[in-house]
Amino acid sequence: MSSRLLWMRLLFAALLVFITYLTLTPNPDDTSGFAAARYVAKLLFGDAQFADKIGHFAAYGALGAAAFWAETFIFGRKRWTPLLLAAYGAILEGVQGLGGVRTPEFADGLANALGALSGFIGAYILAQLVRKVRAR
Secondary structure: OOHHHHHHHHHHHHHHHHHHHHHHOOOOOOHHHOHHHHHHHHHHHOOHHHHHHHHHHHHHHHHHHHHHHOOOOEOOEOOHHHHHHHHHHHHHHHHHHHHOOOOOOHHHHHHHHHHHHHHHHHHHHHHHHHHHHHHO
């Protein structure tokens, strides 16, 4: 295994642990406090109140992209990875309600799932573009 692949797998594992912790911890930092998330929410939705959804999407997008670059295979296939990450993000949002401290939101689960899919697919497209540029 190359050192690049090892670092990508370590990054993926660290992101998975960190995002899982933030998703399940009783009192996570409020992602709506991030100026960038508020700006993007205002730009896309006309309302900075959606910054939390932008935070969910971005976190799981990073996780999806890291999974692609880490060459994560599930059931022997790479294509299952974004689907399982999307399901993981949606299910984890539902698990939040088990502790009785936080309330799961369908929109957060959807943002998690769409972020994981988008991050993985975006990384795939970027890899294809880089491959074409290098082939010239």
